[in-house]
Amino acid sequence: MRLAPASLGGRLFLVATILIVAALAGAGAITGLILYRFIQGQVDQRLDTEIAAVLAALVVAPDNRLALTRQIEAPPFDRPGTGWYFEVFDGESRIRSASLGAADLRPPPPPPWSLDWLNRPTGGDGPGPGHQPLHFRARSVALGDHTVMIVATAPRAAIWRPLFDALSPVLIALAIAGVALILAMLLQVRLGLRPLQALRAAVADVRAGRRQRVPANQPSEIAPLVDELNSLIADNAEGLARARRHVSNLAHGLKTPLASLAVALDERGRDPGGELHELIDQMDRRIRHHLGRARAAALHGPARAQTPLVGRVGDLLAIVPKVHPSKTLAVTTDIAPQVAVACEAQDLDEMLGNLVDNAAKWATSRLHISAQVTGGEVAIVIEDDGPGLTDDKVPEVLRPGQKLDESSPGYGFGLPITRELAELYGGGLELGRSDLGGVKATLTLPAAR
Amino acid sequence: MRVLLVEDDRELARRIAEFLRSERYAVDIARNGEDGQHLGETERYDAAVLDLGLPKVRGADVLRAWRASGRNFPVLILTAHDGWSEKVEGFKAGADDYLTKPFRVEELVMRLRALVRRAAGHADARIVCGPLTFDAQLGTFELEGLPLRVTALEWRVLSCLMLRKEVIVDRAELIERVYEGDAEVDSNSLEVIVARIRRKIGRAMIETVRGRGYRLTAGKT
Numbered sequence: 232m233r234l235a236p237a238s239l240g241g242r243l244f245l246v247a248t249i250l251i252v253a254a255l256a257g258a259g260a261i262t263g264l265i266l267y268r269f270i271q272g273q274v275d276q277r278l279d280t281e282i283a284a285v286l287a288a289l290v291v292a293p294d295n296r297l298a299l300t301r302q303i304e305a306p307p308f309d310r311p312g313t314g315w316y317f318e319v320f321d322g323e324s325r326i327r328s329a330s331l332g333a334a335d336l337r338p339p340p341p342p343p344w345s346l347d348w349l350n351r352p353t354g355g356d357g358p359g360p361g362h363q364p365l366h367f368r369a370r371s372v373a374l375g376d377h378t379v380m381i382v383a384t385a386p387r388a389a390i391w392r393p394l395f396d397a398l399s400p401v402l403i404a405l406a407i408a409g410v411a412l413i414l415a416m417l418l419q420v421r422l423g424l425r426p427l428q429a430l431r432a433a434v435a436d437v438r439a440g441r442r443q444r445v446p447a448n449q450p451s452e453i454a455p456l457v458d459e460l461n462s463l464i465a466d467n468a469e470g471l472a473r474a475r476r477h478v479s480n481l482a483h484g485l486k487t488p489l490a491s492l493a494v495a496l497d498e499r500g501r502d503p504g505g506e507l508h509e510l511i512d513q514m515d516r517r518i519r520h521h522l523g524r525a526r527a528a529a530l531h532g533p534a535r536a537q538t539p540l541v542g543r544v545g546d547l548l549a550i551v552p553k554v555h556p557s558k559t560l561a562v563t564t565d566i567a568p569q570v571a572v573a574c575e576a577q578d579l580d581e582m583l584g585n586l587v588d589n590a591a592k593w594a595t596s597r598l599h600i601s602a603q604v605t606g607g608e609v610a611i612v613i614e615d616d617g618p619g620l621t622d623d624k625v626p627e628v629l630r631p632g633q634k635l636d637e638s639s640p641g642y643g644f645g646l647p648i649t650r651e652l653a654e655l656y657g658g659g660l661e662l663g664r665s666d667l668g669g670v671k672a673t674l675t676l677p678a679a680r
Numbered sequence: 681m682r683v684l685l686v687e688d689d690r691e692l693a694r695r696i697a698e699f700l701r702s703e704r705y706a707v708d709i710a711r712n713g714e715d716g717q718h719l720g721e722t723e724r725y726d727a728a729v730l731d732l733g734l735p736k737v738r739g740a741d742v743l744r745a746w747r748a749s750g751r752n753f754p755v756l757i758l759t760a761h762d763g764w765s766e767k768v769e770g771f772k773a774g775a776d777d778y779l780t781k782p783f784r785v786e787e788l789v790m791r792l793r794a795l796v797r798r799a800a801g802h803a804d805a806r807i808v809c810g811p812l813t814f815d816a817q818l819g820t821f822e823l824e825g826l827p828l829r830v831t832a833l834e835w836r837v838l839s840c841l842m843l844r845k846e847v848i849v850d851r852a853e854l855i856e857r858v859y860e861g862d863a864e865v866d867s868n869s870l871e872v873i874v875a876r877i878r879r880k881i882g883r884a885m886i887e888t889v890r891g892r893g894y895r896l897t898a899g900k901t
Contacts, residue, residue, distance in 0.1 A: 482760055487760055491691045491695055550767065577765045581763055588764075
């Protein structure tokens with residue numbers, strides 16, 4: 232069974248509350264005990280004075296009975312039923328205070344540690360007449376050949392009442408102190424745990440790509456944790472970069488020999504029917520497809536990147552005239568400068584590159600790129616005024632490994648990878664008909680927050 | 681026509697060079713970025729084929745160095761990483777075209793011819809000078825509508841003159857554009873080649889500008 236609460240705040244609160252309550256209860260108890268001893272001491276002193284007064288007035292009368300030489304019943308020993316009583320007896324005769332009336336006092340036996348030899352009265356508590364709780368003082372003295380026991384009592388209330396009177400303001404003060412301490416402790420727990428909440432927010436920022444790393448200026452207790460966290464983030468990013476580098480190296484490693492093979496096949500007479508070239512193309516397509524997938528699969532970590540759109544689009548459009556030198560295209564863009572997508576720049580290049588390249592390839596004279604942010608998404612629309620695609624061709628060009636037009640390599644090939652990448656980022660790719668007349672490609676990507 | 685090929689893969693470089701030579705180009709090969717950068721900065725080329733994934737100095741850096749030192753010959757980049765980021769980097773560094781490995785070597789030649797032609801300022805593939813026509817895209821000459829047979833060296837000289845018809849082409853420049861970097865150049869050999877071309881297309885079409893070079897002319901100006 233787990234009693235400890237799951238939250239740190241809860242644990243701190245529970246432990247501190249228990250300790251505060253225990254400390255205050257202890258303080259209250261000790262204060263009460265001291266007051267009790269003090270008040271009882273006062274009462275004892277009064278009873279002992281009464282016993283001494285009785286003893287001073289006590290004589291053995293000629294009839295061998297005990298007698299008092301003078302009236303010693305000062306208040307409150309003169310009023311009946313008060314609990315302030317005394318009684319003197321020697322086994323045969325008794326003298327009772329006026330307050331006691333005809334009742335007898337039965338003092339409790341003296342405690343074993345009673346210091347009888349000091350010739351001082353011993354104390355104790357017990358019931359009196361009518362079961363009234365009484366505090367006793369008793370002293371036995373030798374008077375002539377008589378052994379006389381003098382007992383004086385006070386009502387227990389004479390101790391308890393002043394005790395309560397004195398103790399209640401103390402207890403109230405302690406309770407107030409307790410509440411104040413608990414409130415202060417609550418505040419301390421909240422303030423003390425605030426760096427943890429800030430840390431959680433910072434980690435969320437890293438995940439969302441708003442920060443590269445968790446800020447290092449942290450309280451010394453969590454600084455090591457933050458260092459570890461930053462190392463982990465760096466390792467993660469490095470692992471991602473390494474995976475991409477390996478994939479890229481694999482591409483290089485495979486494609487250069489493949490290129491040699493393709494060039495070798497171009498030597499006269501080696502591949503008259505073009506079947507071997509077709510095989511090389513197939514290998515190339517498969518390498519590209521699976522490398523694209525592998526690269527995209529490396530994305531499964533947190534998407535941290537934020538890439539401004541305008542710059543990337545500008546770079547890609549700048550190379551369009553070089554890649555398609557025979558065309559003079561009027562390129563227009565409508566992208567607000569602050570629009571950014573939560574994508575790695577490399578992946579954004581890949582998606583936009585394929586789309587812009589296709590559009591430029593098929594466009595007759597116009598190319599239009601616009602971007603709109605709706606909710607958490609950016610819709611990037613790339614339109615051309617080329618021949619366009621009929622609805623039934625759309626699924627075909629989005630299917631991996633398809634080339635719609637063999638004479639113009641590339642068309643349709645980059646599109647499945649683009650779509651796959653976009654979907655991995657939680658976006659998508661849609662193809663439709665543009666008002667310009669050609670294809671309208673709509674690439675949806677998560678917006679950078 | 682002289683082309684610089686910067687490619688670290690020995691096999692691929694050899695095969696591309698072989699093919700380009702069979703298309704009558706003079707080809708210099710550099711097998712790493714350092715050598716490629718040096719050759720590009722010191723020699724005269726009509727075009728360069730540059731692999732981006734090079735040892736020692738990266739292809740894009742080589743290209744930037746060329747451009748920074750004022751070398752503006754057209755450059756076709758070869759890339760095995762068919763990522764757009766790399767293409768963008770290549771183009772930003774000053775590339776004029778790209779091919780992704782693997783490629784058809786005919787495609788490479790076609791693109792090189794187009795680059796050279798455009799760099800010389802010809803929008804049209806067919807360049808005409810009097811009775812002589814040069815199809816810069818196919819690399820063939822016609823004289824009065826009939827195919828003209830020329831040797832590799834003759835082709836290099838004549839295509840150079842043709843791309844800059846009616847302009848005096850410096851003799852030293854012509855030699856540089858005709859011979860491969862490690863070829864033994866006889867001081868008289870250019871004259872011999874020009875003489876052979878003159879016999880084929882007519883003496884009047886190539887003017888000798890004494891002390892400077894040659895000029896291909898239709899003779900009407």
